[in-house]
Amino acid sequence: MSENNYCLEIAKRIYNLDTKVSEALGSELGRVFNGPMQQCISDLATELARNGQSYQLRGKIVLIANMARTIEDKSVNKAMMKEYNSILKEIKSHQTSFNSIDILNETSAALNESNFTNNTLKEGDHLIICISRSHGSAGADIGFALADKLHISYYDVDVLDQVLRHIESEKEKEWDEERSKNDPIYASAKNLAKSHTRARLTQLSLNHGLSKEDADFFNVSKLLIDMAGREDFVVIGRCADVILSNNNIPHISIYITAPTEIRAHRLMETRNIPTFAKALKQIVKIDKKHELYYHKFTGRIWGIANNYDLCINSSSYGIDEAVEVIKRLINR
Amino acid sequence: MSENNYCLEIAKRIYNLDTKVSEALGSELGRVFNGPMQQCISDLATELARNGQSYQLRGKIVLIANMARTIEDKSVNKAMMKEYNSILKEIKSHQTSFNSIDILNETSAALNESNFTNNTLKEGDHLIICISRSHGSAGADIGFALADKLHISYYDVDVLDQVLRHIESEKEKEWDEERSKNDPIYASAKNLAKSHTRARLTQLSLNHGLSKEDADFFNVSKLLIDMAGREDFVVIGRCADVILSNNNIPHISIYITAPTEIRAHRLMETRNIPTFAKALKQIVKIDKKHELYYHKFTGRIWGIANNYDLCINSSSYGIDEAVEVIKRLINR
Numbered sequence: 001m002s003e004n005n006y007c008l009e010i011a012k013r014i015y016n017l018d019t020k021v022s023e024a025l026g027s028e029l030g031r032v033f034n035g036p037m038q039q040c041i042s043d044l045a046t047e048l049a050r051n052g053q054s055y056q057l058r059g060k061i062v063l064i065a066n067m068a069r070t071i072e073d074k075s076v077n078k079a080m081m082k083e084y085n086s087i088l089k090e091i092k093s094h095q096t097s098f099n100s101i102d103i104l105n106e107t108s109a110a111l112n113e114s115n116f117t118n119n120t121l122k123e124g125d126h127l128i129i130c131i132s133r134s135h136g137s138a139g140a141d142i143g144f145a146l147a148d149k150l151h152i153s154y155y156d157v158d159v160l161d162q163v164l165r166h167i168e169s170e171k172e173k174e175w176d177e178e179r180s181k182n183d184p185i186y187a188s189a190k191n192l193a194k195s196h197t198r199a200r201l202t203q204l205s206l207n208h209g210l211s212k213e214d215a216d217f218f219n220v221s222k223l224l225i226d227m228a229g230r231e232d233f234v235v236i237g238r239c240a241d242v243i244l245s246n247n248n249i250p251h252i253s254i255y256i257t258a259p260t261e262i263r264a265h266r267l268m269e270t271r272n273i274p275t276f277a278k279a280l281k282q283i284v285k286i287d288k289k290h291e292l293y294y295h296k297f298t299g300r301i302w303g304i305a306n307n308y309d310l311c312i313n314s315s316s317y318g319i320d321e322a323v324e325v326i327k328r329l330i331n332r
Numbered sequence: 333m334s335e336n337n338y339c340l341e342i343a344k345r346i347y348n349l350d351t352k353v354s355e356a357l358g359s360e361l362g363r364v365f366n367g368p369m370q371q372c373i374s375d376l377a378t379e380l381a382r383n384g385q386s387y388q389l390r391g392k393i394v395l396i397a398n399m400a401r402t403i404e405d406k407s408v409n410k411a412m413m414k415e416y417n418s419i420l421k422e423i424k425s426h427q428t429s430f431n432s433i434d435i436l437n438e439t440s441a442a443l444n445e446s447n448f449t450n451n452t453l454k455e456g457d458h459l460i461i462c463i464s465r466s467h468g469s470a471g472a473d474i475g476f477a478l479a480d481k482l483h484i485s486y487y488d489v490d491v492l493d494q495v496l497r498h499i500e501s502e503k504e505k506e507w508d509e510e511r512s513k514n515d516p517i518y519a520s521a522k523n524l525a526k527s528h529t530r531a532r533l534t535q536l537s538l539n540h541g542l543s544k545e546d547a548d549f550f551n552v553s554k555l556l557i558d559m560a561g562r563e564d565f566v567v568i569g570r571c572a573d574v575i576l577s578n579n580n581i582p583h584i585s586i587y588i589t590a591p592t593e594i595r596a597h598r599l600m601e602t603r604n605i606p607t608f609a610k611a612l613k614q615i616v617k618i619d620k621k622h623e624l625y626y627h628k629f630t631g632r633i634w635g636i637a638n639n640y641d642l643c644i645n646s647s648s649y650g651i652d653e654a655v656e657v658i659k660r661l662i663n664r
Binding site for chain 1: 388402420592601
């Protein structure tokens, strides 16, 4: 069949469906094509033949389906929808523009553990949920409750700091024991050294000349990559999403926020802040701090929906239901 | 039991759990409380007794759980987690701060159809999914595919325009017939009137003196509220989320976006735009238009995660999986 005849054929089917649907509804009210039959069909065929933007055509066909769905007689309803689906399938298989070109980015999709269609999870990959959150949005509380529900580990800035401190003090102990064994002068000198001096020296040596913030970021990055090979976990903040993406480690990135007024009122309660204005000021200050930190280490804009797989408005759900939403999204 | 004794009791249980976990792991490496026992317990008790901010305390207790989860012997693991859960429950029931004050906003939650815990859906409420989207993010394609999968109606700007045009022309026809019946002079005069003149007059009379944009918004609002009483549907844009909220009609509001570069590349394909720069320019222009429209009629900032129940990065999912994500969210 020639392209023209093909389009004419489909145009006729669309026009006929519209006619049948309005007959079944006993009203011309919902009829999409009101003009003279030959003109309508020829216009439709022209639109079908045109490649490129066909949202308007889609709109017209959808309108027929919207009307068809209101037909009360079930068997007629079913017959109309069957013809609609068949027409749609025909157009989709024929027309790229109508078929809608996908927005999928293969790199993001492959790293996104809540994408089941395009995710190429390998055995040994762990479930890692990265939560960023605006101040006062209960993001950390949601992460904590989520980890608890999923029976997986939970890491926020305090927990990560403590883990790092443990690792450092273990390293220090090892280094100290090793040197004491091999160097009797060091062994006796160290007894004289003030503990805070030693701590400061160790800190400096571990920072490799970096600023404390840079060194912390470096250490947290190393730790996260290591943990990702060993266990499932929820991690709050610390640019974990970008660190994992840059290291090709699958995870889910979620941003949790809520309207500023609601966050401010909650902070007044949770942190005993006496006035709304003071709570707002704290939100602006801490959100700004997070924004600058995130931008410094990732070059990205913090809190913009573009940069996460999902964003959740915690005030629309509350803590418990936000946990349930995330569980539904990751299908657990 | 006095408050002090109670805190001391819990502190002891926490300290003991830490000891048992590190014994079970055969290593002091993960031990949270390294100092002298009496000192650790007394510090812990002080932290427990202090109301207000107890995230640091939570961090320490979580750390014990994170370690306990790595115990390979299943029965020991289970016993440790049981004691951890029991301690947590005890603290939660005792301390408001640890219990974390909720972020739930009752108004938003009651209107949010994807909130199952706090939603008070009445019989007769319909499933209404409002999708806002940035230009080129495939938001409308996702909405279209979603409506198709859920077998519910789909309304975007083109479909809504056509519905409104139908309604207007029906009204016009009725008015015309009524007047022709009662007024023989009108009946003959109207045969002379140019159709485009009549159309213009009708348009003016329907706008009630409002600008076209304001009149459209007013008409779409009326239509949406009417539809919400009759059927399930997906609606794209048109500030539908805010219109429904303002009229106390439950729905789900979703914002769909993707990184700007990815949207620009997709637009080059879908709209045959020759250069990346031109695609970017189109994105900025159309997003700005949506932003101004949304702000004009809602007073809110468009595209900010605060203002929707959920935001989805379509490039992390692609069209088909984004549809699945929304279906998982609403549990269908």
